[in-house]
Amino acid sequence: MAAALTGLESWDPLLVEAIKNTQPGTIVRWKLSLRNPQPKWTSAGGHIVQVGDAAHSLLPTSANGAAMALEDSVSLTECLRLGDKEGVAVATKVHQVLRYQRTALIQHCGFVNRRELHNPSMKEVTERGNAFLFYGKWLWQHNAEKYATANFEAAEY
Numbered sequence: 001m002a003a004a005l006t007g008l009e010s011w012d013p014l015l016v017e018a019i020k021n022t023q024p025g026t027i028v029r030w031k032l033s034l035r036n037p038q039p040k041w042t043s044a045g046g047h048i049v050q051v052g053d054a055a056h057s058l059l060p061t062s063a064n065g066a067a068m069a070l071e072d073s074v075s076l077t078e079c080l081r082l083g084d085k086e087g088v089a090v091a092t093k094v095h096q097v098l099r100y101q102r103t104a105l106i107q108h109c110g111f112v113n114r115r116e117l118h119n120p121s122m123k124e125v126t127e128r129g130n131a132f133l134f135y136g137k138w139l140w141q142h143n144a145e146k147y148a149t150a151n152f153e154a155a156e157y
């Protein structure tokens with residue numbers, strides 16, 4: 001397999017070693033399947049809810065799938081706290097309302113970032129300064145727990 005790759009001398013030797021020691025027939029081609037934003041994360045009764053990639057699968061080029069899964073967990077926890085025992089079914093649905101647009105936008109960013117990163121001219125990309133064009137404070141400074149606290153009551157589900 002290593003013989004099929006060119007320019008290995010510029011690679012990290014550990015990586016080259018790993019490739020050379022990989023036995024034939026042991027590689028799984030883990031195909032990335034693109035998904036449109038899923039419109040419904042909860043069961044009809046609101047007692048089952050999907051979070052993380054199950055709710056909004058992200059391309060690796062979103063570079064935020066784990067971050068979004070963690071945000072989901074704090075948002076859902078806060079919604080369940082605010083909904084209390086009687087409001088569990090409502091809380092899960094409100095959680096989706098509060099999370100849907102943000103995660104859908106980051107899904108979309110994954111497509112844009114991928115296009116940039118696959119640009120045949122990396123020179124062009126680096127001259128522009130950043131392959132992750134749309135990322136900034138809106139992404140990094142979001143506090144999913146505080147957002148849920150502030151918007152739970154007003155959310156229409």
Ligand SMILES: Cc1cc2nc3c(=O)[nH]c(=O)nc-3n(C[C@H](O)[C@H](O)[C@H](O)COP(=O)(O)OP(=O)(O)OC[C@H]3O[C@@H](n4cnc5c(N)ncnc54)[C@H](O)[C@@H]3O)c2cc1C
Pocket residue numbers: 051052053054058059060063064065066067068069
């Ligand atoms: C190449 C690559 C690069 C990435 N880079 C970044 C990055 O820079 N930053 C970032 O934030 N995210 C990144 N991500 C995305 C991130 O890894 C995922 O979005 C995140 O792991 C999703 O977490 P999750 O808990 O929703 O799902 P997963 O981490 O997929 O967890 C699901 C778990 O469920 C288990 N499971 C599946 N079926 C069953 C079953 N029937 N019964 C029991 N268990 C089951 C699986 O084994 C798995 O352990 C990257 C992903 C890839 C592939």
